[in-house]
Amino acid sequence: xxxxxxxxxxxxxxxxxxxxxxxxxxxxxxxxxxxxxxxxxxxxxxxxxxxxxxxxxxxxxxxxxxxxxxxxxxxxxxxxxxxxxxxxxxxxxxxxxxxxxxxxxxxxxxxxxxxxxxxxxxxxxxxxxxxxxxxxxxxxxxxxxxxxxxxxxxxxxxxxxxxxxxxxxxxxxxxxxxxxxxxxxxxxxxxxxxxxxxxxxxxxxxxxxxxxxxxxxxxxxxxxxxxxxxxxxxxxxxxxxxxxxxxxxxxxxxxxxxxxxxxxxxxxxxxxxxxxxxxxxxxxxxxxxxxxxxxxxxxxxxxxxxxxxxxxxxxxxxxxxxxxxxxxxxxxxxxxxxxxxxxxxxxxxxxxxxxxxxxxxxxxxxxxxxxxxxxxxxxxxxxxxxxxxxxxxxxxxxxxxxx
Numbered sequence: 001x002x003x004x005x006x007x008x009x010x011x012x013x014x015x016x017x018x019x020x021x022x023x024x025x026x027x028x029x030x031x032x033x034x035x036x037x038x039x040x041x042x043x044x045x046x047x048x049x050x051x052x053x054x055x056x057x058x059x060x061x062x063x064x065x066x067x068x069x070x071x072x073x074x075x076x077x078x079x080x081x082x083x084x085x086x087x088x089x090x091x092x093x094x095x096x097x098x099x100x101x102x103x104x105x106x107x108x109x110x111x112x113x114x115x116x117x118x119x120x121x122x123x124x125x126x127x128x129x130x131x132x133x134x135x136x137x138x139x140x141x142x143x144x145x146x147x148x149x150x151x152x153x154x155x156x157x158x159x160x161x162x163x164x165x166x167x168x169x170x171x172x173x174x175x176x177x178x179x180x181x182x183x184x185x186x187x188x189x190x191x192x193x194x195x196x197x198x199x200x201x202x203x204x205x206x207x208x209x210x211x212x213x214x215x216x217x218x219x220x221x222x223x224x225x226x227x228x229x230x231x232x233x234x235x236x237x238x239x240x241x242x243x244x245x246x247x248x249x250x251x252x253x254x255x256x257x258x259x260x261x262x263x264x265x266x267x268x269x270x271x272x273x274x275x276x277x278x279x280x281x282x283x284x285x286x287x288x289x290x291x292x293x294x295x296x297x298x299x300x301x302x303x304x305x306x307x308x309x310x311x312x313x314x315x316x317x318x319x320x321x322x323x324x325x326x327x328x329x330x331x332x333x334x335x336x337x338x339x340x341x342x343x344x345x346x347x348x349x350x351x352x353x354x355x356x357x358x359x360x361x362x363x364x365x366x367x368x369x370x371x372x373x374x375x376x377x378x379x380x381x382x383x384x385x386x387x388x389x390x391x392x393x394x395x396x397x398x399x400x401x402x403x
Contacts, residue, residue, distance in 0.1 A: 042066060046074060046227070046382050047214045052122060064122040065107065068214065069115065078114075085116040087223055088214065092118055094188055095213050102181035104201075104211040123211065125203035126353065128174070131157075132197060132259065137164040140356050148355075156352055160262010160290070168296045169336050171259035172303070173345040174200070176329040177208035178252055183319035185210075186245045189219045193243045194382050195251035196232040197258065204353050206346030215382055219244075227382040231266045235278040235310050238271070246312035249322055250278075253307025253315075260300070261288050279310040299335060302327040 010018070024030055035056045042050040048071040054062045070088070075081040089109045096106040105121040130136060137157060141149055157164050166174070178200060185192055192199075194215035201209045215227035228237055234250035237243050258264060265281070265288065266274055282305050289297055306316050306327060316322035324330050 036065075036067065039064075047071065048117075055119075066120045066122045067117050068120065068212075069117040070214070072115070084223065085111070087217070087221065088116075088118075090221070091190060091213065091216050091218055094190060094218060095185070095216070098184050098188055100181055100184035101207065102177045102209055103184050104209055104213070106213070118214075120211070123201040123203055123209055125201050125205075126356070127198045127211075128200040128202060128255070128259075129197035131202060131353075131356075132163045132165075132262070134159065134163045136356060140352075144355060152352065156348055162264055163262050165262030165290065166259045168260060168293050168300060169333065170345055170348070171256060172300075172329050172332050174202070174208050174259065175252060175256050176323055176333065178210060178255075179319045179323040179329060181208075181210040182245075182248050182252065183323065185216070186248070186319050190216050191219060191243050191245060192216050192248050192251075193226060193228055193237075194232075195248055195255065196229050197255060200255070202349060202353065204350060204357070206349035206353075217243075229382050230271070230274060231264070234312070235275055236312060238275045238278070244312060245318065246315050249307050249315050249319060250309075250312075252322075253304055256307065257285075257288060257304060260293065261290060263288065278308075281308055282310070296332075299327070299332050303329065303332055 036053045037056070038051050038053050040052040042052050044050075048069045051067045051069065053065055053067050055065050056062045070085060072078070072081045075084065092106050092109045095103070096108075104123065107119040107121070109116065109118050137159065140152070144152070152158075155167060156170050157166050159165070165171075178195070182192060182195070190213075192210065192213065192215070194212065195210070199210060199212045201211050203209065217223055217226075222242055226237065226243060228243065230238065232251045232254050234243070234247035237247050254266070265284075266277055269277060285301060285304055285308075286297070289300060293300060303322075306314070307322065309315050316325060316328065322328050
């Protein structure tokens with residue numbers, strides 16, 4: 001007669017862990033502490049400092065993340081700091097719920113000893129500001145073969161008036177991915193309010209992501225003042241009006257113009273001249289496009305005009321319309337396909353970044369020891385505009401610090 005099989009006895013230490021496991025599930029919540037060792041400063045601006053760190057877990061688990069520490073130094077009182085941080089935590093929570101491949105992933109917002117910081121994904125790549133620098137292109141020129149250099153100049157990037165400029169297809173491909181991220185924000189009634197090249201990351205994979213939502217706001221609860229970078233702010237924002245989704249489109253239009261021309265049309269202008277230049281820009285667009293874009297000038301002009309028009313009502317109706325609608329970015333890229341002038345832009349970007357990164361790494365090793373993660377170029381900082389303080393901007397110079 002067969003004896004009934006007996007369950008093997010669970011070791012005492014394993015039973016203890018099983019008890020803890022079941023207790024966790026019954027309790028319905030859990031808390032834990034993880035380490036965040038600081039690895040490198042990724043940049044400092046008006047709002048605070050961004051640090052590259054690691055999220056460390058059990059065993060050998062670790063993953064790179066970025067922490068943005070918001071400095072209390074820009075505020076006059078503790079109450080003002082707390083109120084702004086409370087607003088930002090709400091916006092960050094909304095952004096964290098948005099699932100879009102072209103928008104930075106926000107992990108959490110933390111307060112520690114009265115200081116607030118936001119944890120975000122670390123994006124492995126370069127910001128658009130770095131990619132457009134002339135010296136970045138020169139470094140690559142020195143490293144690649146003549147045949148590869150000619151291919152780069154034909155399909156991706158070449159020297160512009162001030163910095164390097166992107167070929168039309170590449171510039172509009174990057175714009176289209178930016179529009180996807182902006183569209184995701186706008187569907188949640190969030191205005192980014194600080195779109196500029198340093199807030200656009202191009203990953204090694206060729207994918208484009210928008211970062212830094214520190215100036216963003218929910219349209220249902222706008223802040224009393226409005227952070228923006230004057231060089232890329234829409235004219236209505238410079239006039240003290242509240243930024244809208246259409247204002248974000250104007251900022252993207254200024255970026256597209258910069259990518260196409262290799263020039264910075266608003267750098268170094270005082271406030272009054274800056275506002276006037278943005279109101280008159282559509283009349284100057286034809287002269288700003290390089291001669292080798294002539295074959296694309298008509299569709300590019302339609303796209304640019306509906307992004308940077310000084311009247312918000314004359315711009316595209318939405319970011320989605322700017323991407324997919326008539327005269328939008330997708331229509332331009334489809335036209336390139338029909339004319340057999342298109343490339344696999346993602347793969348081209350991957351190869352370009354691989355070449356650039358290798359040479360930048362070597363250049364940094366030659367010029368300094370140790371810290372070779374990334375070059376951080378100067379960048380215009382955000383200015384907080386209050387509707388009743390526009391007179392203070394008369395002496396503000398917008399643009400890059402070239403000293």
